[in-house]
Amino acid sequence: xxxxxxxxxxxxxxxxxxxxxxxxxxxxxxxxKSGEEMVSINTRDTTGIRMLQKEALEVVLLxxxxxxxxxxxxxxxxxxxxxxxxxxGEEPLNDLRPMVEQRKLGWKxxxxxxxxxxxxxxxxxxxxxxVPGDAPVVVINAAKxxxxxxxxxxAVREFAEHILLQKEKAKSQMEQQRIDRKNF
Amino acid sequence: xxxxxxxxxxxxxxxxxxxxxxxxxxxxxxxxKSGEEMVSINTRDTTGIRMLQKEALEVVLLxxxxxxxxxxxxxxxxxxxxxxxxxxGEEPLNDLRPMVEQRKLGWKxxxxxxxxxxxxxxxxxxxxxxVPGDAPVVVINAAKxxxxxxxxxxAVREFAEHILLQKEKAKSQMEQQRIDRKNF
Amino acid sequence: xxxxxxxxxxxxxxxxxxxxxxxxxxxxxxxxKSGEEMVSINTRDTTGIRMLQKEALEVVLLxxxxxxxxxxxxxxxxxxxxxxxxxxGEEPLNDLRPMVEQRKLGWKxxxxxxxxxxxxxxxxxxxxxxVPGDAPVVVINAAKxxxxxxxxxxAVREFAEHILLQKEKAKSQMEQQRIDRKNF
Amino acid sequence: xxxxxxxxxxxxxxxxxxxxxxxxxxxxxxxxKSGEEMVSINTRDTTGIRMLQKEALEVVLLxxxxxxxxxxxxxxxxxxxxxxxxxxGEEPLNDLRPMVEQRKLGWKxxxxxxxxxxxxxxxxxxxxxxVPGDAPVVVINAAKxxxxxxxxxxAVREFAEHILLQKEKAKSQMEQQRIDRKNF
Numbered sequence: 001x002x003x004x005x006x007x008x009x010x011x012x013x014x015x016x017x018x019x020x021x022x023x024x025x026x027x028x029x030x031x032x033k034s035g036e037e038m039v040s041i042n043t044r045d046t047t048g049i050r051m052l053q054k055e056a057l058e059v060v061l062l063x064x065x066x067x068x069x070x071x072x073x074x075x076x077x078x079x080x081x082x083x084x085x086x087x088x089g090e091e092p093l094n095d096l097r098p099m100v101e102q103r104k105l106g107w108k109x110x111x112x113x114x115x116x117x118x119x120x121x122x123x124x125x126x127x128x129x130x131v132p133g134d135a136p137v138v139v140i141n142a143a144k145x146x147x148x149x150x151x152x153x154x155a156v157r158e159f160a161e162h163i164l165l166q167k168e169k170a171k172s173q174m175e176q177q178r179i180d181r182k183n184f
Numbered sequence: 185x186x187x188x189x190x191x192x193x194x195x196x197x198x199x200x201x202x203x204x205x206x207x208x209x210x211x212x213x214x215x216x217k218s219g220e221e222m223v224s225i226n227t228r229d230t231t232g233i234r235m236l237q238k239e240a241l242e243v244v245l246l247x248x249x250x251x252x253x254x255x256x257x258x259x260x261x262x263x264x265x266x267x268x269x270x271x272x273g274e275e276p277l278n279d280l281r282p283m284v285e286q287r288k289l290g291w292k293x294x295x296x297x298x299x300x301x302x303x304x305x306x307x308x309x310x311x312x313x314x315v316p317g318d319a320p321v322v323v324i325n326a327a328k329x330x331x332x333x334x335x336x337x338x339a340v341r342e343f344a345e346h347i348l349l350q351k352e353k354a355k356s357q358m359e360q361q362r363i364d365r366k367n368f
Numbered sequence: 369x370x371x372x373x374x375x376x377x378x379x380x381x382x383x384x385x386x387x388x389x390x391x392x393x394x395x396x397x398x399x400x401k402s403g404e405e406m407v408s409i410n411t412r413d414t415t416g417i418r419m420l421q422k423e424a425l426e427v428v429l430l431x432x433x434x435x436x437x438x439x440x441x442x443x444x445x446x447x448x449x450x451x452x453x454x455x456x457g458e459e460p461l462n463d464l465r466p467m468v469e470q471r472k473l474g475w476k477x478x479x480x481x482x483x484x485x486x487x488x489x490x491x492x493x494x495x496x497x498x499v500p501g502d503a504p505v506v507v508i509n510a511a512k513x514x515x516x517x518x519x520x521x522x523a524v525r526e527f528a529e530h531i532l533l534q535k536e537k538a539k540s541q542m543e544q545q546r547i548d549r550k551n552f
Numbered sequence: 553x554x555x556x557x558x559x560x561x562x563x564x565x566x567x568x569x570x571x572x573x574x575x576x577x578x579x580x581x582x583x584x585k586s587g588e589e590m591v592s593i594n595t596r597d598t599t600g601i602r603m604l605q606k607e608a609l610e611v612v613l614l615x616x617x618x619x620x621x622x623x624x625x626x627x628x629x630x631x632x633x634x635x636x637x638x639x640x641g642e643e644p645l646n647d648l649r650p651m652v653e654q655r656k657l658g659w660k661x662x663x664x665x666x667x668x669x670x671x672x673x674x675x676x677x678x679x680x681x682x683v684p685g686d687a688p689v690v691v692i693n694a695a696k697x698x699x700x701x702x703x704x705x706x707a708v709r710e711f712a713e714h715i716l717l718q719k720e721k722a723k724s725q726m727e728q729q730r731i732d733r734k735n736f
Binding site: 073 | 205210299
């Protein structure tokens with residue numbers, strides 16, 4: 001039974017990248033007559049992030065120049081979630097590769113959540129990847145998991161629960177393997 | 185007929201605890217470029233709270249450190265709803281038990297509404313308990329009643345109507361019992 | 369055919385009362401850390417109001433002490449919609465009866481739109497009455513027309529189109545009656 | 553095969569007019585106690601606009617006096633989307649005809665997106681036209697394409713993808729015709 005072929009190991013990730021716009025937020029930008037801007041996040045999603053952090057998983061939030069997430073909003077997000085917030089370019093892969101290597105991780109150790117075409121290469125590479133349920137079809141096709149919830153409405157929480165479930169499965173599978181090894 | 189077995193008595197509660205974040209609000213936190221924060225409540229829900237108060241039921245609103253409900257927002261909520269607003273920790277049970285005892289009530293006299301994992305022990309204990317329709321599954325399983333409405337969209341109103349209906353039923357059942365006792 | 373029984377005449381109304389909270393708005397109150405408040409209306413609904421005004425139908429908006437519609441918001445609403453905005457008490461009927469009599473109208477000439485229990489007697493009395501699709505069941509039962517749209521999402525527009533359609537029907541029926549009378 | 557009848561050529565447009573209120577926004581106007589106003593747009597839609605601009609398609613945003621889009625909001629929109637923002641009257645056709653002629657285009661080269669009755673003549677004229685899924689029925693009937701998404705929730709993005717797909721189809725059809733012409 002040892003050396004069994006075809007057993008799929010659930011992915012256990014150590015680092016999660018999550019786009020702010022469209023995943024943690026609804027993607028809405030609120031424009032004021034006076035020029036102020038605003039975004040909306042959900043406590044359910046921030047709870048999901050805290051669930052991952054409690055399991056020693058590092059969560060990094062990604063913003064891009066195209067978003068409405070200005071520096072002061074990024075600071076507020078960092079403070080509220082306890083996550084590092086970094087700005088990525090048109091191809092997030094270029095910005096994230098050094099971070100993954102610096103932590104001596106492979107892309108299979110990474111979870112990625114994105115909601116638009118720029119995220120496709122990262123969604124393909126990451127060990128676990130997800131999109132909110134309201135993402136464009138072409139982006140949904142690139143992700144390993146499609147959330148039922150829409151962006152800003154619990155999608156991050158849903159992915160967090162999926163990640164923790166995979167970890168739980170992997171743990172019990174390893175447990176089983178140890179028992180198997182002892183008995184045979 | 186007196187001493188009849190198997191008759192279930194509808195719960196009549198005297199005290200309601202209701203989480204603000206995710207029940208009275210959508211759980212959304214609106215972040216401004218300038219750093220302001222905002223939550224949204226629904227007049228339908230505040231009407232529901234007034235309906236309970238008219239029936240001499242005390243309603244207490246609960247906030248937690250994890251919410252975006254700052255002191256000034258709590259004050260606004262207290263003013264608008266006429267409810268006491270208190271802050272609870274990771275396990276609300278510890279904060280609420282003294283309040284229940286102080287009022288010489290048991291947990292069966294309490295209605296509890298919550299929307300996340302921290303609320304599970306209170307949802308289990310309370311005589312009547314409810315979650316908004318958009319709560320995580322594990323929390324839904326702990327509650328006696330699942331609202332059709334989502335948090336911040338009428339869920340509190342729906343639970344208020346459920347509570348009043350139970351009270352109405354209990355009253356007509358007692359009426360019936362009095363008639364039965366006279367006749368036999 | 370003249371004096372024909374059983375022909376139902378479509379209602380033609382001259383005056384419309386419309387609750388602001390829950391009909392023209394979603395019923396949401398947005399609370400700020402700083403204490404500001406905000407409501408949200410939809411351009412589709414304000415277009416509906418203008419459609420009625422073009423047909424010489426007077427539209428009066430109703431607010432109540434329980435709403436978050438403060439005087440300055442009422443002024444903004446009046447300015448944007450060209451409607452009179454008045455504040456009504458727990459039983460709007462008491463405030464509106466003098467207005468209906470002053471205009472030498474009966475309640476059959478009135479259209480009423482409301483979304484909560486206080487509106488029930490007016491919904492019953494008015495010649496045409498409607499509730500948004502997300503109103504509580506007891507209120508829906510009192511109204512002659514239930515909108516598919518929710519409050520603040522086009523319900524007022526939908527009722528406006530319903531009112532104009534009734535007027536159109538009445539006109540073509542009168543036309544038909546004139547033809548009938550000439551021919552027989 | 554050359555001169556084949558009945559072959560429908562996909563429309564290729566060079567200029568897109570898009571109503572702001574109800575298409576790019578949800579049509580919501582947020583009114584503050586203090587008198588401020590706010591509209592909400594979606595990053596998915598602004599991404600859609602950028603997709604069109606990359607393909608050298610000019611996008612012009614339309615506001616009207618009836619909207620809540622004040623000059624300062626229009627300026628913010630222009631800055632964020634890189635589009636010209638112009639104000640149109642009750643009949644947008646009168647304002648847009650000179651713009652179409654000035655660019656030496658016909659209406660078949662124009663894509664139009666609107667959401668209310670004033671947009672009907674433009675929706676009928678334009679080579680490609682669309683309405684958000686939540687538009688009134690009479691307006692839906694005038695448009696060539698009805699989006700699944702509602703206004704402010706991705707409808708503009710959906711229409712942008714539709715436009716680019718038509719362009720793609722036209723290109724491959726022309727390719728095919730060139731091959732056909734060579735071979736016969």
